[in-house]
Amino acid sequence: MLQIPLWKRxxxxxxxxxxxxxxxxNLFYDRxxxxxxxxxxxxxxxxxxxxxxxxxxxxxxxxxxxxxNLGLDLRGGAHLLAEVHLEDVYKARMDALWPEMxxxxxxxRAEIGGIRRLPSDPSELRIRIERPEAMARAVEIANSxxxxxxxxxxxxxxxxxxxxxxxxxxxxLSEAERAATDDRTMAQAxxxxxxxxxxxxxxxxxxxxxxxxxxxxxxxxxxxxAELKELIGTTARLTFHPVIGRTTEPDPTPRPGTIVLPxxxxxxxxxxxxxxxVVTGEDLVDARPDFDxxxxxxxxxxxNPSGARRFGDYTAANVGQLFAIVLDNEVISAPRIxxxxxxxxxxxxxxxxxxxATNLAVLLRAGAxxxxxxxxxxxxxxxxxxxxxxxxxxxxxxIGTVGVVVFVxxxxxxxxxxxxxxxxxxxxxxxxxxxxxxxxLTLPGIAGIVLTVGMAVDANVLIFERIREELRTARGPAxxxxxxxxxxxxxxVDANITTFITALILFFLGSGPVKGFAVTLVVGxxxxxxxxxxxxxxxxxxxxxxxxxxxxxV
Amino acid sequence: MAFRLKLVPxxxxxxxxxxxxxxxWGSIALVVLSILYTAVAGLNFGIDFRGGTTIRTEAANPVxxxxxxxxxxxxxxxxxxxxxxxxxxxxxxKHVAMLRIQAQEGDEAITPEIxxxxxxxxxxxxxxxxxxxxxxxxxxxxxxxxxxxxxxxxAGVAAICVYIWLRFEWQFSVGALVALIHDVALTVGxxxxxxxxxxxxxxxxxxxxxxxxxxxxxxxxxxxxxxLIKYKTRPLRDLCNLSANETLSRTIMTSGTTLLALIALLxxxxxxxxxxxxxxTWGVIVxxxxxxxxxxxxxxxxxxxxxxxxxxxxxxxxTQFAEGK
Numbered sequence: 001m002l003q004i005p006l007w008k009r010x011x012x013x014x015x016x017x018x019x020x021x022x023x024x025x026n027l028f029y030d031r032x033x034x035x036x037x038x039x040x041x042x043x044x045x046x047x048x049x050x051x052x053x054x055x056x057x058x059x060x061x062x063x064x065x066x067x068x069n070l071g072l073d074l075r076g077g078a079h080l081l082a083e084v085h086l087e088d089v090y091k092a093r094m095d096a097l098w099p100e101m102x103x104x105x106x107x108x109r110a111e112i113g114g115i116r117r118l119p120s121d122p123s124e125l126r127i128r129i130e131r132p133e134a135m136a137r138a139v140e141i142a143n144s145x146x147x148x149x150x151x152x153x154x155x156x157x158x159x160x161x162x163x164x165x166x167x168x169x170x171x172x173l174s175e176a177e178r179a180a181t182d183d184r185t186m187a188q189a190x191x192x193x194x195x196x197x198x199x200x201x202x203x204x205x206x207x208x209x210x211x212x213x214x215x216x217x218x219x220x221x222x223x224x225x226a227e228l229k230e231l232i233g234t235t236a237r238l239t240f241h242p243v244i245g246r247t248t249e250p251d252p253t254p255r256p257g258t259i260v261l262p263x264x265x266x267x268x269x270x271x272x273x274x275x276x277x278v279v280t281g282e283d284l285v286d287a288r289p290d291f292d293x294x295x296x297x298x299x300x301x302x303x304n305p306s307g308a309r310r311f312g313d314y315t316a317a318n319v320g321q322l323f324a325i326v327l328d329n330e331v332i333s334a335p336r337i338x339x340x341x342x343x344x345x346x347x348x349x350x351x352x353x354x355x356x357a358t359n360l361a362v363l364l365r366a367g368a369x370x371x372x373x374x375x376x377x378x379x380x381x382x383x384x385x386x387x388x389x390x391x392x393x394x395x396x397x398x399i400g401t402v403g404v405v406v407f408v409x410x411x412x413x414x415x416x417x418x419x420x421x422x423x424x425x426x427x428x429x430x431x432x433x434x435x436x437x438x439x440x441l442t443l444p445g446i447a448g449i450v451l452t453v454g455m456a457v458d459a460n461v462l463i464f465e466r467i468r469e470e471l472r473t474a475r476g477p478a479x480x481x482x483x484x485x486x487x488x489x490x491x492x493v494d495a496n497i498t499t500f501i502t503a504l505i506l507f508f509l510g511s512g513p514v515k516g517f518a519v520t521l522v523v524g525x526x527x528x529x530x531x532x533x534x535x536x537x538x539x540x541x542x543x544x545x546x547x548x549x550x551x552x553x554v
Numbered sequence: 555m556a557f558r559l560k561l562v563p564x565x566x567x568x569x570x571x572x573x574x575x576x577x578x579w580g581s582i583a584l585v586v587l588s589i590l591y592t593a594v595a596g597l598n599f600g601i602d603f604r605g606g607t608t609i610r611t612e613a614a615n616p617v618x619x620x621x622x623x624x625x626x627x628x629x630x631x632x633x634x635x636x637x638x639x640x641x642x643x644x645x646x647x648k649h650v651a652m653l654r655i656q657a658q659e660g661d662e663a664i665t666p667e668i669x670x671x672x673x674x675x676x677x678x679x680x681x682x683x684x685x686x687x688x689x690x691x692x693x694x695x696x697x698x699x700x701x702x703x704x705x706x707x708x709a710g711v712a713a714i715c716v717y718i719w720l721r722f723e724w725q726f727s728v729g730a731l732v733a734l735i736h737d738v739a740l741t742v743g744x745x746x747x748x749x750x751x752x753x754x755x756x757x758x759x760x761x762x763x764x765x766x767x768x769x770x771x772x773x774x775x776x777x778x779x780x781x782l783i784k785y786k787t788r789p790l791r792d793l794c795n796l797s798a799n800e801t802l803s804r805t806i807m808t809s810g811t812t813l814l815a816l817i818a819l820l821x822x823x824x825x826x827x828x829x830x831x832x833x834x835t836w837g838v839i840v841x842x843x844x845x846x847x848x849x850x851x852x853x854x855x856x857x858x859x860x861x862x863x864x865x866x867x868x869x870x871x872x873t874q875f876a877e878g879k
Contacts (some may be wrong), residue, residue, distance in 0.1 A: 073826075081695060225688065226666035374662055376695040382686035385610065385826070392643050392824030400818035404811045410559035411807065443827050444755055450819050451762065451834065454812030455769075458804075461811075462773065465804040468564070491776040494721055498772055499765035501713045506761050509706040514758045521762070553558070 004541050012534050019429030019527070022064050026431050032067055035059035066435040069204065070220070071442035071516050074390050076383030077220035078228045081376045084213050088371035089185050090123035090173055097145070097160075097171070098125060104141050105129075112138045124172040132167035139164055142171055149176045182212060188370045190215060193232045195366040200231065214376070225378040235328050235372055236363035238281030240311070241273035243322035243334055261324075263331045265351050271331045273324050278314045283307025287364035289357040290347060297357040298349045301364065308344020316340040325350075327360070393446035400450050401427070408457055412464050415554050418539045419460045419532075426456050426524075426531040433523050442516030452524030458495070459532035462488040467554045477552040478544065485537055492533070496525055561810060562803040570798050570846060571791060571854070577847045585736050588743025595746050600753030603700045605657030605693040607664045609672065610639075610650065614682040617651045625675040631668070632656040641825040650686075650825070657693045664690040703757040707738065710761050714768050718775070726775050729852035730768055733844040737767045740840045741833055750829050759833035766812070766834075767841025770805055771849045777801050778850075782858070790858060794850045802846075809842045 025032040038055035042048050048056075059065060072079050098117060105115050105127070113130025120126040129138050139162055146160035159177035163170045173181065186209055197205045197219060206218040222228050241259075250260045250270040257276075263269040283303045290300035303311055315323070315337050324334040325348050332350045352360070405423065409416035430449065434441060467484030471477065503525065506518035544552075601608050611617075617638045626634055633656040644650065655672070658664060669688060676683050691699075711734050719727035738760060745752050777797040785793060816835045823831055 083694075225690075226669060229666065374692075376662070376692040377690065378664070379689040380685075380687060381689075382684070384612070384684075385686040388643070389824055389826055392822060392826075393819075396819040396821075396823040399822055400815035403814040403818060407559070407811055407814060411561075413558065444758055444830060447819055447823070447827055447831060447834070450815045450823075451812065454815035455766070455808070457811045458769070458808040461804050461807045465801075465807070469800070472564075487780075491773045494772040494776055495769040498714050498717060498768040501717060502710045502761045502765035505706050505710045505713065506758055509702050509709070510754075510758060514754055517755075517758050517762075 004538060009538055012538050015530070016425050016429065016535060019425060019432040022066065022432030022436050023428040023430075024063065025059070025065050025067055026435060028059065029067060031058040032065055036065055036067070039065075064435075066438065068431060068434045069438060069440040070386070070390075071440045071445065072218055072220060072379070072381050072386075073443045074386045074441065075220045076381050076386040077218065078222045078225040079377070079379040079381075080217045080225055080228055080232075081210070081378070082215045082217065082232070082373040083376050084186060084189050084215060085372045085374070086182050086185055086213050087123050089181055090178070093173060093181070094123065094125045094171075101125065101127070101142065101145060101171070104145060105138060108137060108141055118168065124170060127169040127171070129167055129169055135164045135167070135169070138169050142169060149174070149180055185370045186213070186215070189373075192367050192369055193217060196232050196362060197228075199362045199366060215373075221383075223380075225380045229375060229378065231359070231362075233373060233375065234363055235369045236281070236360075236366070237328055237368040238284070238364055239277035239326045240279045241275075241277050241324045241326055242314075242318070243271055243273055243324050245272040246270070247272060261326060261329055261331050263334070265333065271324055271334060273326070273331075277326075278323075279303065279307045279311050281364060281368050283310075284364055287361045289354065289361045292347060292349045296349065297352040297354045298347050299352070299357050299361050299364065300347045301345065303344040305344070308342075311344055311346075312340065312342045316342075389443050389446075393443065393450075397446065397450050397453070401453050404453055404457060408460075412554055414543070415460075415464055415536075415540070418536045418543075419457060419464075421539065422460070422531040422535045423453065423456055425535055426527050427453065429527040429531065430520070430524050433527065434520065439519045439523070440516050441520070444514060444517035445520040448517045448520035448524060452521070452528055455499075456524070456528035456532060459488075459492045459529060460536055462491055463532070463536070464554050471552070471554065477549060481540060481544065481552075485533070489533075492529065496529055500525055560803075561806045564803075566799045566802055568795070568799055568802070570795055570850065574851060578851045581736055581844070581848055584743075585739045588739045588746070592742055592746040595749075597742070597746050597752040598749040600751045601654065601657075601689060601691045601696070602753040603696050603703070605691050605696040607655040607657075607669070607688070607690040609653040609655070609669075609685055610687040611653065611676060612684045612686050613649050613651075613680045614647045615649060615680050617649045618679070619651070621679050622651065622653070622676060625679045626653075626672060629668070629671055629675060631672075632658070639825050641828075643822065643824050657691075657696070662692055699754060703754065706757060707760055707764075710764050711735075711738075714764060718768070718772070722775055722779060723858055725853050725856040725858045728856060729849040730771050730775075732852045733767060733771055733841075733849040734764055736844045736848050737763055737837060737840050741837050744836055745833070750832065753829075755827070755830040756833050759830050759837065762834055763837030763841055766838055767844055770808075770842055770845035773801050773804065774798055774845055774850065775853075778853070790854055794854055798846055798850060805842060805846070809838060812838050
């Protein structure tokens with residue numbers, strides 16, 4: 001009848017103990033966090049200084065040390081939602097394709113006549129052909145320049161879509177190639193943002209892709225979203241161009257093969273540059289803040305061997321010429337080449353402060369973003385506000401729990417005590433699981449815990465009310481307890497599954513704090529059903545076996 | 555006999571249909587009224603749904619809304635609303651205000667220059683001022699968030715109804731659906747009535763209310779199903795009443811403990827989540843009411859088949875629709 005095999009009891013109490021143990025570090029949040037930081041530092045640097053050892057000793061190594069992550073709304077920090085301009089990359093591809101295409105088509109000039117690039121959507125290439133009747137030949141030439149898509153899903157597809165519209169040859173990236181390019185762009189952007197954020201060394205940043213073209217960035221502990229934006233919003237594309245001329249009245253339509261870019265230092269001055277850079281930031285291997293010979297802040301850099309060779313060759317051949325250093329389409333400086341620079345290293349001077357030089361070095365080291373970004377959403381939460389929220393949540397949780405415990409004990413006596421113990425274990429297990437899976441606790445998440453406390457009692461209430469009813473039919477207390485648990489089951493299952501459904505929807509559709517709420521709700525559901533059904537049952541059965549009461553009052 | 559706190563006597567025999575006309579049609583009227591009122595008065599959408607920027611300030615000196623407004627006027631930011639926030643958890647020298655600036659041109663959330671200009675202007679008014687939170691949502695995202703929010707509530711309702719349909723019968727599912735619409739409509743209605751800020755977290759609260767309300771409804775339905783098998787011939791009306799009475803004690807107990815926890819949060823949880831907690835508290839009350847007075851009435855109106863537990867293996871499952879009486 002009322003029996004639970006020993007192995008089941010062991011498992012149930014074992015799980016409870018595990019829950020309490022894994023929840024324990026959260027009670028000493030600050031200490032454990034310092035311990036974890038120290039451990040991480042020691043692992044990274046390999047050196048254990050006395051200070052680090054002292055920090056490490058704050059928490060014993062053999063105890064679990066996973067903590068619940070605090071969300072931005074509790075810890076403070078910055079949140080950004082960025083949209084990556086994927087079409088920038090299409091444009092770059094088309095611009096790079098044009099000279100190649102021009103050369104290939106020019107070779108067949110006898111058949112197709114003269115060609116001209118028409119103004120168009122930047123993500124496509126429109127080329128007018130003098131002899132439309134030879135279009136088939138032009139398409140054939142263009143096709144010879146396309147290659148197979150390199151991706152898992154795009155096997156067997158070409159990377160260029162080539163069509164003819166009257167006398168115009170239209171070339172754009174194929175669907176498969178666009179998808180592959182988008183994936184590459186996003187992966188690259190994610191990687192570069194991660195490197196930049198890591199360089200400033202903040203704790204556990206969240207950087208993840210959302211949808212096709214968005215990136216979510218959450219950095220706890222940073223002062224403001226504006227600061228973060230400055231760090232990651234800059235494309236940081238560095239190029240070195242030969243200078244053709246200088247002007248104060250820029251021609252809006254530059255000669256083919258040249259570009260006109262403004263100077264940063266001299267307002268109104270524009271430089272006419274060769275469109276094709278000699279070297280780009282991709283060839284950089286290192287960049288660091290430095291000072292020039294006049295003691296002004298500057299950034300020194302070093303090229304990889306191939307970059308160094310091109311740089312060396314160019315400077316050797318063009319002594320006396322101007323050479324422009326361009327960052328994100330602005331000329332930072334245009335020094336004169338005084339002599340051949342063979343070593344592949346150099347220095348960028350300009351109107352830098354120590355801070356901006358350091359920033360630029362970070363950006364150059366991390367690499368250029370493949371495309372520009374727009375920030376669609378930004379949030380900054382101050383650390384004080386988060387602390388206030390934690391405090392308020394804690395007080396509310398304690399008062400709520402005490403209220404529920406008193407209420408339940410008054411209503412169900414000894415059974416209420418069992419429920420209260422189960423409730424305590426429930427909260428412990430909830431925190432234990434949240435810490436172990438590394439879930440993030442947000443302010444709505446705290447509300448979710450408080451709500452779980454209120455609702456966790458529900459399963460027990462269902463059971464106890466049922467036991468009361470079964471007691472009235474007077475078949476003895478043992479039978480009543482057994483039937484109570486058994487018959488309440490279907491209601492408990494149905495009730496919890498419906499809540500589970502809504503929590504799942506919240507998890508998949510929600511974002512940020514709402515997601516945190518969904519996670520606590522789901523975990524709370526699981527732990528509350530476990531504690532309410534199994535833990536209280538073990539307690540009730542153990543008590544019943546010891547006392548063997550003739551009659552019980554629930 | 556030990557002392558027991560009893561909110562509900564052991565045996566109750568409340569006729570939940572006695573005032574059926576009043577409660578049911580009253581509820582329907584309230585739902586219609588809520589929807590109409592919301593349509594006319596609108597909701598006080600937060601920046602999640604409308605786009606724009608909110609800035610939370612904290613200062614040692616009392617907030618002078620007029621002065622803040624004057625300081626920001628030269629910046630030409632369009633519609634700016636400023637309100638002081640009061641909360642029992644604030645200390646004596648803590649004066650909090652919320653500023654809301656309308657969405658600016660373009661997809662971008664807000665430029666750092668605008669934020670800086672606002673912060674400087676306010677520092678002139680009160681040097682002790684600090685900016686504890688700055689949140690900004692661009693119009694592109696806010697439009698998507700609205701769509702996601704509507705979808706998530708609809709998906710929640712649909713998923714629950716399908717589950718109830720699978721576990722019980724379609725009549726129960728319709729009953730649950732009406733009860734859920736009732737809860738959502740009344741909650742949205744009260745947010746419109748008091749013009750409380752309606753943002754993403756309120757959608758989370760709405761979904762939680764759905765879960766809670768259906769929880770209550772399911773417990774009654776579960777008992778009704780059991781009673782339908784037990785008493786094959788008693789009229790459905792009596793069984794509905796019996797089931798509700800038998801589970802009444804549990805319904806009140808659970809609502810009681812949940813409300814206890816929620817009220818603790820409402821009072822002590824701070825102003826940041828007050829709207830969220832308010833929605834849940836209200837939803838628990840409305841949800842408890844709707845499972846007692848709305849869901850069952852629908853089941854009673856639609857009737858229900860009485861051959862529970864009898865295995866039928868003739869005909870496709872869909873024929874049950876014709877058998878409701």
